[in-house]
Amino acid sequence: MDTETPRKIPPPPRKPLPPPPGGVVQPAVPAADPTPAPEPKSPIHIHLRDLHKSFGPKHVLNGLNLEVPRGESVVIIGGSGTGKSVMLKCILGILVPDQGSILVDDKETVGQSARAREAMLRHFGMLFQGAALFDSLSVWQNVAFGLIQGRKMRRDEAKDIAFTKLAQVGLGPEVGELSPAELSGGMQKRVGLARAIAADPDVIFFDEPTTGLDPIMADVINDLIVKCVKEIGATAVSITHDMASARKIADKIAMIYKGEIIWEGPADEVDNSGNDHVQQFINGSAEGPIQMEVLKP
Amino acid sequence: MCAEIGRLAIFTRNSVWHCFAPPIYLRLILQQMLRIGYNSLPVVGLTAFFTGGVLALQIYIGGTRFNAESLVSSIVALGITRELGPVLAGLMVAGRVSAAIAAELGTMRVTEQIDALVTLSTNPFKYLVAPRIIAAVLCLPLLVAVADTIGIMGGWIVGVKSLDFNSSVYIKNTVDFLEFGDIFSGLVKSAVFGFIIALMGCYHGYNSGGGAQGVGKATTNAVVSASILILAANYALTSLLFTT
Numbered sequence: 246m247d248t249e250t251p252r253k254i255p256p257p258p259r260k261p262l263p264p265p266p267g268g269v270v271q272p273a274v275p276a277a278d279p280t281p282a283p284e285p286k287s288p289i290h291i292h293l294r295d296l297h298k299s300f301g302p303k304h305v306l307n308g309l310n311l312e313v314p315r316g317e318s319v320v321i322i323g324g325s326g327t328g329k330s331v332m333l334k335c336i337l338g339i340l341v342p343d344q345g346s347i348l349v350d351d352k353e354t355v356g357q358s359a360r361a362r363e364a365m366l367r368h369f370g371m372l373f374q375g376a377a378l379f380d381s382l383s384v385w386q387n388v389a390f391g392l393i394q395g396r397k398m399r400r401d402e403a404k405d406i407a408f409t410k411l412a413q414v415g416l417g418p419e420v421g422e423l424s425p426a427e428l429s430g431g432m433q434k435r436v437g438l439a440r441a442i443a444a445d446p447d448v449i450f451f452d453e454p455t456t457g458l459d460p461i462m463a464d465v466i467n468d469l470i471v472k473c474v475k476e477i478g479a480t481a482v483s484i485t486h487d488m489a490s491a492r493k494i495a496d497k498i499a500m501i502y503k504g505e506i507i508w509e510g511p512a513d514e515v516d517n518s519g520n521d522h523v524q525q526f527i528n529g530s531a532e533g534p535i536q537m538e539v540l541k542p
Numbered sequence: 543m544c545a546e547i548g549r550l551a552i553f554t555r556n557s558v559w560h561c562f563a564p565p566i567y568l569r570l571i572l573q574q575m576l577r578i579g580y581n582s583l584p585v586v587g588l589t590a591f592f593t594g595g596v597l598a599l600q601i602y603i604g605g606t607r608f609n610a611e612s613l614v615s616s617i618v619a620l621g622i623t624r625e626l627g628p629v630l631a632g633l634m635v636a637g638r639v640s641a642a643i644a645a646e647l648g649t650m651r652v653t654e655q656i657d658a659l660v661t662l663s664t665n666p667f668k669y670l671v672a673p674r675i676i677a678a679v680l681c682l683p684l685l686v687a688v689a690d691t692i693g694i695m696g697g698w699i700v701g702v703k704s705l706d707f708n709s710s711v712y713i714k715n716t717v718d719f720l721e722f723g724d725i726f727s728g729l730v731k732s733a734v735f736g737f738i739i740a741l742m743g744c745y746h747g748y749n750s751g752g753g754a755q756g757v758g759k760a761t762t763n764a765v766v767s768a769s770i771l772i773l774a775a776n777y778a779l780t781s782l783l784f785t786t
């Protein structure tokens with residue numbers, strides 16, 4: 246059952262990697278600078294250090310380290326139930342990590358005040374795995390919600406933006422007036438995506454953006470995510486099981502296993518990562534170091 | 543148990559704070575008033591009507607033993623305005639509204655809609671809890687005022703139609719006997735009951751566990767705790783404030 250915890254492989258040549266779990270020296274981050282100038286922001290937008298989270302006896306995150314560079318798209322891959330969604334929720338402050346630190350723009354966010362969190366989240370967008378649309382509101386009101394409630398924009402103005410965003414995810418104006426319960430799963434996902442990007446946030450989290458979509462629409466969504474990162478300059482963290490999507494949208498790919506990042510590197514190196522776990526995952530093979538705990542016949 | 547009380551206390555403090563701190567969502571308050579108040583009218587009205595009627599019958603039966611049938615109208619009025627109106631309306635609305643609030647917020651919790659609210663920079667206390675509490679506190683006294691009227695009318699109909707009271711004498715006795723304090727005490731109580739109803743619905747829904755089962759449990763707990771707290775608060779309020 247308890248396989249040996251996999252260690253990180255040595256850093257690939259091109260990009261510097263964070264130290265192994267448990268490492269303390271973080272020379273790349275200018276956090277120690279006593280008077281940080283406001284303008285030149287740190288190149289690392291989100292920095293997770295030694296993150297731990299358990300639910301009762303169940304350890305989900307086990308000392309997770311991750312750096313998300315500003316304006317880049319990081320894709321997290323990893324098996325079902327390994328804590329990918331939990332990690333995103335910790336960054337958003339929906340879940341409170343038991344231990345560790347989360348730096349956003351070099352500011353510690355674990356234990357910050359509710360007001361500071363609200364201010365921080367104004368720059369964040371999140372697509373939930375289950376879309377999490379408000380079923381008491383119509384589709385366009387869902388998309389415009391962050392603009393109207395969060396940014397105090399006028400309703401008609403927000404409505405125009407909402408319909409534009411809906412069009413970008415391939416939903417016509419007739420969908421805008423429906424209630425979320427009247428949509429298919431894939432349509433709900435796309436509305437969730439439109440809501441996440443409606444306010445043009447600096448940081449966008451996508452929890453399985455292409456799951457439940459047909460291959461063509463999935464590619465449209467991939468393009469949209471790439472566009473958000475390349476044109477708008479947002480920082481994106483996406484979770485996906487879809488390797489085609491990961492290759493397309495990622496600048497950097499990280500694999501999570503047993504609550505730790507066991508490999509990370511540039512997207513084009515994922516095929517010769519030299520890591521058995523990564524190899525097994527991208528080949529989608531049942532044979533390998535990752536053993537699913539299932540009853541074999 | 544202690545942890546639960548602590549959590550409830552913090553939840554209550556947050557809720558009350560956000561009822562008063564701006565911004566206040568007027569639109570949502572009106573929407574909730576419609577759902578909590580207006581839609582409860584039939585239930586509360588019917589409850590009050592039959593209670594007034596049965597009260598008239600019972601007091602008449604009891605009163606004949608002391609030759610005190612003439613007291614029917616005044617005791618019906620007193621019983622309805624001071625106790626039965628607020629308490630029965632409170633309990634009926636608790637069943638309807640606490641359950642609905644707990645189910646709604648519970649579903650929002652398990653489908654991550656409350657988390658989504660947070661990520662859209664909207665405080666769930668402000669957006670979900672405060673409008674419901676404000677609406678319930680405002681609506682319950684109005685509902686009870688209606689219940690008082692219909693309850694007394696129920697007694698009057700039974701009194702005149704089946705107990706052969708003279709209609710105008712019955713009405714005159716009611717009006718002469720009732721004091722402002724009787725009605726007022728009932729209305730004050732009902733505002734407290736409204737607070738309890740919305741708070742229990744929100745608390746259990748907001749902290750609902752996972753899945754349909756969790757929401758079901760939250761709904762049951764909301765109704766049971768709201769009902770018991772209403773009865774306890776009723777006793778406490780009556781003994782503390784409204785004796786004499």
Ligand SMILES: Nc1ncnc2c1ncn2[C@@H]1O[C@H](COP(=O)(O)OP(=O)(O)OP(=O)(O)O)[C@@H](O)[C@H]1O
Pocket residue numbers: 300305324325326327328329330331332374
């Ligand atoms: N609120 C919670 N309470 C208890 N356990 C939880 C909770 N949320 C998540 N978990 C547990 O944490 C583990 C990781 O969950 P998470 O949702 O992060 O998985 P995931 O990596 O996103 O998987 P998937 O790819 O299937 O979405 C799961 O085993 C789950 O049982």
Ligand SMILES: [Mg+2]
Pocket residue numbers: 329330331374452
């Ligand atoms: Mg997930």
